[in-house]
Amino acid sequence: MIPHADEAITRDEKSLILAYDHGLEHGPVDFEPNPDTADPDRVFELGTHDAVTAIAVQKGIAEGYYPSYEDDVTLLAKLNGTSNLWMGEPNSAVNWTVENAVEVGADAIGFTVYGGSNHEIEMVEEFRQAQEAAREHDLGVVMWSYPRGQGLKNATTPDTIAYSARLGLELGADITKVKYPGSPEAMNHAVTMAADSKVVMSGGSKTDDQDFLSTVRSAMDAGADGLAVGRNVFQRDNPEQILDGLEAVIFEEASVKEALDVMGSEPTNPAALE
Ligand code: FBP
Numbered sequence: 588m589i590p591h592a593d594e595a596i597t598r599d600e601k602s603l604i605l606a607y608d609h610g611l612e613h614g615p616v617d618f619e620p621n622p623d624t625a626d627p628d629r630v631f632e633l634g635t636h637d638a639v640t641a642i643a644v645q646k647g648i649a650e651g652y653y654p655s656y657e658d659d660v661t662l663l664a665k666l667n668g669t670s671n672l673w674m675g676e677p678n679s680a681v682n683w684t685v686e687n688a689v690e691v692g693a694d695a696i697g698f699t700v701y702g703g704s705n706h707e708i709e710m711v712e713e714f715r716q717a718q719e720a721a722r723e724h725d726l727g728v729v730m731w732s733y734p735r736g737q738g739l740k741n742a743t744t745p746d747t748i749a750y751s752a753r754l755g756l757e758l759g760a761d762i763t764k765v766k767y768p769g770s771p772e773a774m775n776h777a778v779t780m781a782a783d784s785k786v787v788m789s790g791g792s793k794t795d796d797q798d799f800l801s802t803v804r805s806a807m808d809a810g811a812d813g814l815a816v817g818r819n820v821f822q823r824d825n826p827e828q829i830l831d832g833l834e835a836v837i838f839e840e841a842s843v844k845e846a847l848d849v850m851g852s853e854p855t856n857p858a859a860l861e
Contacts, residue, residue: 588784593727593761595694596641596661601837602762602787602813603830604663604697604729605634606643609817611668620793620822627652633826634660638834641695643729643815646683649691657692663729664688665697666717667710677701677735681713685720695727697764702754704736711758718759729815730760731789742766745773752777756784764789764815767802774809790816796829796852800843801859803836813837828852 596602607630609617618625627648634642634656641663644653653662666688667679679699688696698717700710714730721728732751734742741747748768755763762785765777778786788806793799799819806814814837820826832850835841841849844860854860 588756588759588761589722590783592722592725593695593729593785596663596727596729596762597785597813598640599838600785600812602640602785602815603638603833603837604641604643604764604787604813604815605630605639605820606665606790606815606817607648607821608643608645608665608668610648611645611670614671617818617822621824621826624821624826628655630821631656631660633820633830636827636830636834638830638838640813643697646687646691649688649693653691661695662688662691662693663695663697663727664691664693665699665731667699667713676706676737677704677733678706679710681717685717685724685726689724689726693726695729695761696721697729697731699731699733700754700758701736702732702734702751703739703742707736714758727761728759729762729764729787730755730758731764731815732760733766733789743768745769745776748773749777749780752786753780755786756781760784762787762812767791767806771805771809774806774811778810785812787811787813787815790814790819793818793822795855796832796847796850797843797855797859799829800832800836800846803833804843804846807837807840 832846
């Protein structure tokens with residue numbers, strides 16, 4: 588972690604990274620709820636929303652579409668990734684180099700490490716190469732730190748998520764993206780283990796507005812530095828509306844109720860807002 592290395596992808600020290608590598612990681616099924624989002628232009632348009640501090644995409648999408656958005660969107664080059672067709676022990680192919688990413692205009696790199704996988708050693712060595720090249724080019728480094736593998740059955744226990752946040756600090760990430768460990772206390776433990784490096788919460792599968800904003804509010808109150816989110820934005824009928832709400836929660840310290848008001852969205856569980 589180098590202080591300010593992530594400046595290009597933060598706003599007031601916080602991030603809202605719009606993740607759009609799902610076409611590789613999960614496949615077309617993720618675009619079914621909102622078919623327009625199979626078109627990368629639709630998601631790059633979302634990337635121009637003020638709430639979004641960077642868009643995370645794979646090489647082909649970056650090369651093909653980023654040139655039209657480079658004045659309005661900050662690019663985070665997700666360097667590795669694997670399709671859902673792969674049935675082996677968790678691993679991730681390195682699909683482009685930091686040098687390619689710099690040519691396309693990236694301000695930061697993203698890299699998945701599956702701690703606990705039988706492939707952990709090679710993944711960490713690949714991360715090291717990417718991290719050192721990113722430093723040479725002054726790019727921020729974001730680690731998708733997702734413990735998983737044969738011997739690791741429940742990858743979201745508080746201890747495992749705290750460990751995954753710590754891996755980011757130890758290995759030189761500026762920001763580490765972790766799954767929400769289920770409670771503010773557990774999130775706070777993860778944030779503490781990451782010391783001065785930043786921790787962002789991973790969005791997860793789509794939930795309703797109140798549920799999602801409540802989880803994000805809890806993570807922020809627990810000390811998280813923002814969010815990296817895909818499906819909970821682009822699978823909605825109105826992705827701009829949830830970005831308005833997330834902007835309020837992440838950057839304006841709004842309560843869930845205030846954020847729902849900004850969105851013009853009715854609470855699904857009003858009692859929980861009392
Ligand atoms: P979501 O907000 O949709 O969960 O996206 C975050 C992300 O890390 C994506 O970058 C990635 O495509 C996906 O989750 C991978 O999720 P998983 O490996 O858990 O299926």
